[in-house]
Structures are given as structure tokens and as C-alpha cells.
Amino acid sequence: MKKLIAYYSRADENYFGGQRRYITEGNTEKAAKMLAELTGADLFQIEQKVPYAADYDTCIAQAKKDLQAGARPELVTLPDSLDEYDEIYLGYPNYWGTMPMAVYTFLEHFDFSGKTIHPFCTHEGSGLSGTEKDIQRAAKGALVARGLSIYGSSVDQAKPALEKWSKKD
Known part of the structure; x- marks a missing residue:
């Protein structure tokens, strides 16, 4: 069976250890691509049809509003099926102690019976928070x-940690 890396990532203005800066590739996307090199897994980007704003403050306000509303944003696309995959690496930034709501849209769309989900998140101090339990509730049968948490500001040096983690499970 094959492996899939499904990830949600955001470029634009991001927070890095107390400072903000614009980036052209999101931290979670960088980690997902490193993991793909290590595992040979296929990549799938979870993208909202209506993306959050490029401005950091506006983005976090939008993400918080979606969280409070229990929103399930529409996605640009979804895989037709996950039948060919038995292992799924799920990458996301930690937003307000959980995953972006678009990740819930992805998880709730499929039956994960017989599949293993390996969560990894990028953050600037929140770690995984309760995301492993959130995934268990949202991904039926998984x-x-x-999981593995990676400081977004250190993602460029995360390959050894990703390699060690991906070989343990």
C-alpha cells in the first residue's frame, strides 16, 4: 500500500518567535516536502476555496472566527478516494490549539477505517496541543x-527529526 502526505499550509505573513515576516512557502509545506523525500509518499495540499488573508492579524481573526463557528470551509479539491493508502501523514499549523478548520473538512470527508494517521504540526510554542485527540474524533475509524511538532521558525532544520519520527511508526 502507498503512503500519502495530506497537509494544510499557509505562506504570506507568518509569525516567527515574536516577529512577523512574509514567506513564499508555508512552514508545513516545507516539512511535508521533506517528509515526502524521506518516505516516498504522495503529496496532497489541503486548500481552502476562499483562503485566509495574507495579513497575519486578519488571518488569525478569520481562523478564530471559523473555529468558534465550527466552520468547515469548502476545499479547492479532494482526492477521489484514499483507498490506495494505508498510511497518511497529516500536516497542519497549530491554530488556536487545534487544526485549521479546513483540515476537519478533509478528515470528515473520508472513512479512515484500517488506516493509520501520523500527525505533524508546525507551531511557535503550542506544540501538538490536543490535535491528536481532535484527529481521532474527526477521522472515523483511524x-x-x-505525532510530531516542529517549530515553524526551525522548519528548515527539521529533516533529521522528521526522519527519526517517520521511522518509529
Whole structure:
């Protein structure tokens, strides 16, 4: 069976250890691409049809509003099926102690029976928070493996940690 890396990532203005700066490739996307090199897994980007604003303050306000509303944003596309995959690496930034709501849209669309989800998140101090439990609730039938948290500001140096983590499960 094949492996899939499904990830949500955001470029534009981001927060890095107390400072903001514009980036052209999101931190989670960088980690997902490193993981793909290490595992040979296919990549799928979870993208909202209506993306959050480029401005950081506006983005976090939009993300918080979606969280409070329990929103399930429409996605640009979804895979037709996940049948050919038995392992799914799920990458996301930590937004307000959980995943972006678009990740819930993805998870709730499929039956994950017989599949293992390996969560990894980027953050600037929140770690995984309760996301492993959130995934377990949203991904019907999945076995959720131990996750990995990566500081977004250190993502360029994350390959050794990703390699070690991906070989444990």
C-alpha cells in the first residue's frame, strides 16, 4: 500500500518567535516536502476555496472566527478516494490549539477505517496541543499514531527529526 502526505499550509505573513515576516512557502509545506523525500509518499495540499488573508492579524481573526463557528470551509479539491493508502501523514499549523478548520473538512470527508494517521504540526510554542485527540474524533475509524511538532521558525532544520519520527511508526 502507498503512503500519502495530506497537509494544510499557509505562506504570506507568518509569525516567527515574536516577529512577523512574509514567506513564499508555508512552514508545513516545507516539512511535508521533506517528509515526502524521506518516505516516498504522495503529496496532497489541503486548500481552502476562499483562503485566509495574507495579513497575519486578519488571518488569525478569520481562523478564530471559523473555529468558534465550527466552520468547515469548502476545499479547492479532494482526492477521489484514499483507498490506495494505508498510511497518511497529516500536516497542519497549530491554530488556536487545534487544526485549521479546513483540515476537519478533509478528515470528515473520508472513512479512515484500517488506516493509520501520523500527525505533524508546525507551531511557535503550542506544540501538538490536543490535535491528536481532535484527529481521532474527526477521522472515523483511524488509528492515530504519535505525532510530531516542529517549530515553524526551525522548519528548515527539521529533516533529521522528521526522519527519526517517520521511522518509529
